[in-house]
Amino acid sequence: MPPAAAVVGRSVTRAFRHLSTQDLHTRRVEEAYRVVVECVAAVDPAMRLYMFGSTAVYGVHEKGSDVDFVALSKTDVEDGKGEDAATQVAKGLQAEFLGKLARVVRQRHFSWNVEEVRRTRVPVVRVKDGSSVDFDITVNRRNGVRNSALLRAYFEQDPPCRWLSMGVKRWSKRAGLNASVVGGSITSYGFNLMVVYYLLRRGALRFIPPAAIDVAQVPPVPPYLPLEPPRNDGAELGEQVLDFLQFYLHEFDAAHHVISLSRPGITTKEQLNWTKNAEDRARMNGEKINYQWCIEDPYELNLNVGRNVTPLKRDFLRRHLEKARETALLTAT
Ligand code: CTP
Ligand code: MG
Numbered sequence: 001m002p003p004a005a006a007v008v009g010r011s012v013t014r015a016f017r018h019l020s021t022q023d024l025h026t027r028r029v030e031e032a033y034r035v036v037v038e039c040v041a042a043v044d045p046a047m048r049l050y051m052f053g054s055t056a057v058y059g060v061h062e063k064g065s066d067v068d069f070v071a072l073s074k075t076d077v078e079d080g081k082g083e084d085a086a087t088q089v090a091k092g093l094q095a096e097f098l099g100k101l102a103r104v105v106r107q108r109h110f111s112w113n114v115e116e117v118r119r120t121r122v123p124v125v126r127v128k129d130g131s132s133v134d135f136d137i138t139v140n141r142r143n144g145v146r147n148s149a150l151l152r153a154y155f156e157q158d159p160p161c162r163w164l165s166m167g168v169k170r171w172s173k174r175a176g177l178n179a180s181v182v183g184g185s186i187t188s189y190g191f192n193l194m195v196v197y198y199l200l201r202r203g204a205l206r207f208i209p210p211a212a213i214d215v216a217q218v219p220p221v222p223p224y225l226p227l228e229p230p231r232n233d234g235a236e237l238g239e240q241v242l243d244f245l246q247f248y249l250h251e252f253d254a255a256h257h258v259i260s261l262s263r264p265g266i267t268t269k270e271q272l273n274w275t276k277n278a279e280d281r282a283r284m285n286g287e288k289i290n291y292q293w294c295i296e297d298p299y300e301l302n303l304n305v306g307r308n309v310t311p312l313k314r315d316f317l318r319r320h321l322e323k324a325r326e327t328a329l330l331t332a333t
Contacts, residue, residue: 002242002325003332009238011328012167013230024060026224029067032133033221039104040071040137043097047071047139050220052148057192058162059152059225067135070144071097072215080215084141086301095123097139119285142215143299147189149218150210150261150298154196156225157205163230164240165195171329175320185308186295186317193295193305197259198247207264210298241329249321254314259306260296269294274304293317 003011029051037049053068055061076082084090095118102125105114113128125137138144155162169188172178179187186194199205230237252259258274260267269275274291282289284307293309309317324330 003328005238005242006233006235007238008241008325008328009230009232009234009236011234011331012163012237012241013234015170015329015331016163016166019062019227020229022063024062024224024227026055026059026061026222029055029061029133030221032067032135033069035109036069036135036137039101039108042104043100044071047073048077048220050145050215050218051222052144053136054188056145056148056222057151057155058166058227059155059222060162060227067133068144068148069135069137070141071101071137071139072142072145073140076140076142077215080142080146080217081211081213082142083301084143084299090140091123094139094141098123098125098137101125101137101139121284143297145215145218146210146213146299147297148222149213149215150208151192151196152222152225153208153213154199154205158199159225160228160230160237161195161199161204161240162227163234163237164199164244165192167237167241167329167331168195168244171320171324171331174330175324177317177320179308185310185313186293186306190295190305193261193298194248194259195244196261198244198252200261200264201247201251202243208261210262238328242325245321245324249318254293258294258296261298262296267296272296272302 033049033051040047040049050070050072051067052070054065055067098116102114102116105112105127111130115126117124117126122138122141128134168191172191173181176183177186178184196205200207256268258267258269258272269291274294279289279291289304289307290310291304292311292314293306295305297303297305
């Protein structure tokens with residue numbers, strides 16, 4: 001017999017009890033923002049700096065979580081609904097800017113670890129300062145700001161839903177499913193798309209057209225969105241967790257359907273041409289693209305956020321979804 005929703009909810013709530021004594025205000029990362037602003041200005045004073053990722057999505061900053069920054073030009077911001085260039089030329093220019101930026105960061109903060117990562121889909125500079133906040137910096141790409149603002153706009157419709165997202169993210173890391181851990185295949189971003197898609201299918205959220213999100217309307221430093229403890233000791237959260245697992249185990253038709261926020265209703269693999277045939281041919285940076293577990297990126301053309309889910313990882317995901325009921329998302333001790 002799987003545990004009752006109330007038991008699951010209580011267990012997940014307990015796993016986050018350390019947050020009740022933490023300062024979750026986004027001002028805790030404003031210092032990092034200032035440091036990066038100064039370094040960016042040394043390379044090009046006309047560039048503007050935006051914070052995105054979990055701090056923007058949730059409107060809180062959890063201790064230990066990294067922060068994402070992107071430097072945007074005035075035109076990038078003004079054309080805030082524009083598509084990001086995905087060409088090799090654009091990538092080269094981004095890498096060049098980031099090379100200069102990395103040099104400045106190293107000069108000013110010589111004890112920090114500054115790494116230029118070029119082999120990824122998006123060139124990035126990764127900074128570890130050894131104590132407070134680690135961060136990633138990208139350039140001239142609006143999509144991260146837009147997709148974070150989109151996820152946030154959804155969570156603002158029902159702020160307690162952030163607990164489901166945080167519970168799922170924590171579980172995905174502990175279960176080894178999250179791309180940030182060895183062997184993992186879906187990013188936290190991908191899990192967030194899964195959470196919001198589930199809530200949309202249940203009618204718990206109203207659909208937001210991704211095209212409505214305009215960088216020109218997004219604040220560069222995300223405002224704080226206070227996080228109240230789960231209601232009734234997590235009773236509703238427990239229901240939601242079990243229902244989320246039920247949805248992805250037994251209702252979502254992974255063989256034919258795509259997890260998508262791009263349009264209301266159902267999106268099929270056929271519609272996107274994410275078929276067996278395409279799978280056999282598609283490559284990205286030399287790596288195979290899988291269409292086993294499909295998550296459509298709302299802004300990136302023809303990008304499956306679940307592309308690293310191989311048939312083996314798909315089985316792994318299913319087994320973990322099954323186990324997650326008994327373990328209350330791996331929170332039961
Ligand atoms: N992102 C993206 N495309 C991806 C992965 C990430 O655009 N394929 C962007 C998203 O804007 C996302 C941000 O990068 O919000 C950070 O991604 P990630 O670290 O996966 O999510 P977080 O919510 O920051 O989770 P964590 O706490 O694990 O860092
Ligand atoms: Mg992050």
